[in-house]
Amino acid sequence: MKIVICGSMSSAVQMLAAKKELLQNNHEVVLPKHTKKYAEKVLAEESSHESTKNKIEHDLIRDYFEKIKNADAVLIVNIDKKGIRNYIGGNSFLEMGFAHCLNKTIFILNDIPEMIYTDELLAMQPVILNGDLFKIQ
Numbered sequence: 001m002k003i004v005i006c007g008s009m010s011s012a013v014q015m016l017a018a019k020k021e022l023l024q025n026n027h028e029v030v031l032p033k034h035t036k037k038y039a040e041k042v043l044a045e046e047s048s049h050e051s052t053k054n055k056i057e058h059d060l061i062r063d064y065f066e067k068i069k070n071a072d073a074v075l076i077v078n079i080d081k082k083g084i085r086n087y088i089g090g091n092s093f094l095e096m097g098f099a100h101c102l103n104k105t106i107f108i109l110n111d112i113p114e115m116i117y118t119d120e121l122l123a124m125q126p127v128i129l130n131g132d133l134f135k136i137q
Contacts, residue, residue: 001027001028001072001073001136001137002027002028002029002030002070002071002072002073003022003027003028003029003030003071003072003073003074003075003107003136004029004030004064004067004068004071004073004074004075004095004099005018005019005029005030005031005032005074005075005077006032006064006074006075006076006077006091006092006095006096007032007076007077007078007079007092008079008081008087008089008091008092009032009034009035009038010038010079010081011077011078011079011081012035012036012038012039013039014077014079014109015031015032015035015039015077016031016035016036016039018075018077018109018133019031021133021134022075022133022136025133025134025136027136030067030071032060032064033058033060033063061091061094064095065095065098068095068098068099068102068104069102071104072104072105073099073104073105073106073107073136074095074096074099074104074105074106074107075107075108075109075133075136076088076092076095076096076106076107076108076109076126077109078092078108078109078110078113079109079110084113084114084115085111085113085114086110086111086112086113087113087115088108088112088113088115088121093117093120093121096121096124096126097120097124100124105127106124106125106126106127107126107127107129107136108126108127108128108129109129109131109133110128110129110130110131111128111130112126112128
């Protein structure tokens with residue numbers, strides 16, 4: 001299965017670990033650009049303004065949507081952030097919605113968070129893995 005990994009760049013270390021585990025299970029994996037640099041803290045101090053500029057200059061949102069279009073599924077790596085358990089941020093929410101519209105399978109690493117768009121997350125009927133990537137077949 002070809003799986004696109006989505007998540008906040010603050011979870012870059014966990015995204016790399018998920019990629020490694022999925023590759024061991026013979027899946028093809030796509031990661032966001034610069035995930036390794038974020039994991040190594042090379043880009044960790046990027047400001048919100050720099051992040052927005054980077055997304056616009058490199059057309060990152062549209063680029064990732066193209067990757068999702070050419071995949072079988074998305075995996076949302078959702079860990080605690082901003083005081084929210086199992087946080088799913090704006091970009092991941094967009095990516096989930098796009099995958100949902102394309103009838104792609106949506107996997108979520110951990111439980112669905114309590115957020116203002118929890119109903120929408122539930123309505124997309126993701127497969128909740130409870131931390132177990134071996135559930136992906």
